[in-house]
Amino acid sequence: MQVHRFLARDANHAIAQIRQELGPEAVVAHVRPAPVTGLSRLWRRPGIEVLAYLPDPTPEAEPAQPAEPAPKPIPTPEPPPTAPSLAGLDEPIVGSSSCRLLESIGLLPILAERVWEHALSCHAGNPPDGPAQEFEWAKSALASFWQVQKDPASAPSVEVFVGPHGSGKTTVLCKWLTQSVFSQGRQSCVWRLDGPGANFATHLDLHCEMLKVQVLRTWSKNMAADWEQGFVDLPGVDYHDAAAMSSLRSRLGQFPGARVHLCLNAAYSTRLLIEQVRAFDSLPITDLILTHLDEERSWGKLWNLVVGTKFTPSFLAAGQNIPGDFRPATPEQLFRGRFSL
Ligand SMILES: Nc1nc2c(ncn2[C@@H]2O[C@H](COP(=O)(O)OP(=O)(O)OP(=O)(O)O)[C@@H](O)[C@H]2O)c(=O)[nH]1
Numbered sequence: 001m002q003v004h005r006f007l008a009r010d011a012n013h014a015i016a017q018i019r020q021e022l023g024p025e026a027v028v029a030h031v032r033p034a035p036v037t038g039l040s041r042l043w044r045r046p047g048i049e050v051l052a053y054l055p056d057p058t059p060e061a062e063p064a065q066p067a068e069p070a071p072k073p074i075p076t077p078e079p080p081p082t083a084p085s086l087a088g089l090d091e092p093i094v095g096s097s098s099c100r101l102l103e104s105i106g107l108l109p110i111l112a113e114r115v116w117e118h119a120l121s122c123h124a125g126n127p128p129d130g131p132a133q134e135f136e137w138a139k140s141a142l143a144s145f146w147q148v149q150k151d152p153a154s155a156p157s158v159e160v161f162v163g164p165h166g167s168g169k170t171t172v173l174c175k176w177l178t179q180s181v182f183s184q185g186r187q188s189c190v191w192r193l194d195g196p197g198a199n200f201a202t203h204l205d206l207h208c209e210m211l212k213v214q215v216l217r218t219w220s221k222n223m224a225a226d227w228e229q230g231f232v233d234l235p236g237v238d239y240h241d242a243a244a245m246s247s248l249r250s251r252l253g254q255f256p257g258a259r260v261h262l263c264l265n266a267a268y269s270t271r272l273l274i275e276q277v278r279a280f281d282s283l284p285i286t287d288l289i290l291t292h293l294d295e296e297r298s299w300g301k302l303w304n305l306v307v308g309t310k311f312t313p314s315f316l317a318a319g320q321n322i323p324g325d326f327r328p329a330t331p332e333q334l335f336r337g338r339f340s341l
């Protein structure tokens with residue numbers, strides 16, 4: 001994969017260059033202010049530097065395996081609606097052997113048990129024929145806990161980012177905004193709002209200035225209607241602080257119809273991640289965005305969030321580069337433990 005560098009006076013100019021040189025399939029990997037050195041910085045207007053590449057062609061599908069007799073279809077029961085409590089999450093399940101596979105990918109024992117029970121109920125309680133079938137059953141049982149998200153294109157166009165301090169909310173906003181500007185050409189506006197505390201994310205202002213996107217400091221629902229997409233940046237919240245959480249709840253009441261994304265640092269321990277989701281789950285959260293995946297090797301542990309909370313990840317993000325890696329989340333990516341192309 002060859003990365004190409006483009007220097008342009010603004011985002012529109014960069015998009016035109018990239019389309020001309022690499023075509024519509026090009027992916028923008030990084031955007032930053034163009035470095036200006038020497039005396040020329042006295043008279044040259046600051047521009048932007050964009051790194052873009054053409055993704056490798058998708059490998060051809062593997063040849064089909066010889067057909068096996070089709071198994072009798074068994075109706076798939078709905079996953080149980082209630083999430084188990086935090087108590088006992090780490091306890092081993094006595095007498096359970098078939099969940100070891102699920103535990104080996106990072107599922108907590110009680111959640112592994114829950115998924116395996118679901119797998120068996122899909123196969124009339126019969127045990128699998130061998131390890132290969134056990135693996136397939138476990139995979140499809142896990143995937144059945146994944147709640148399908150509404151297509152973002154048809155969803156309301158205000159995206160709000162909340163979460164604990166430093167979980168990567170503003171970075172995710174910049175990644176998403178940059179993709180919207182470069183790939184979809186959407187007219188966007190950003191609100192950098194205060195929450196329970198002041199929002200000092202001035203790096204957001206700098207990034208928006210580079211993209212020529214307006215940043216507003218006060219929210220007005222009527223103004224939001226002027227844009228194809230609105231992004232709301234809120235400061236992190238100490239979720240142990242009841243007053244701060246209550247203030248966040250009132251703030252979120254100002255964005256009816258918006259999608260509220262809970263951003264979490266995926267490199268944290270499973271227990272802490274579940275604790276964080278539980279702390280925020282009485283707020284009108286729509287889905288999860290998992291960040292810092294560049295710092296986490298065992299993505300399998302993230303299935304604990306899918307199975308053990310009422311939310312499913314909508315996007316996965318990795319790295320400090322903007323936009324860098326920021327993609328819609330899929331079960332396949334969690335199985336593979338990497339971004340699949
Ligand atoms: N390695 C890595 N660093 C990240 C990632 N996302 C964000 N960061 C870094 O984490 C730090 C905090 O990121 P922010 O986006 O400012 O986090 P935030 O949640 O907006 O922080 P507050 O608004 O202060 O709560 C910054 O140094 C980011 O560059 C990521 O996916 N990987």
Ligand SMILES: [Mg+2]
Pocket residue numbers: 169170171201233234235236
């Ligand atoms: Mg922030």
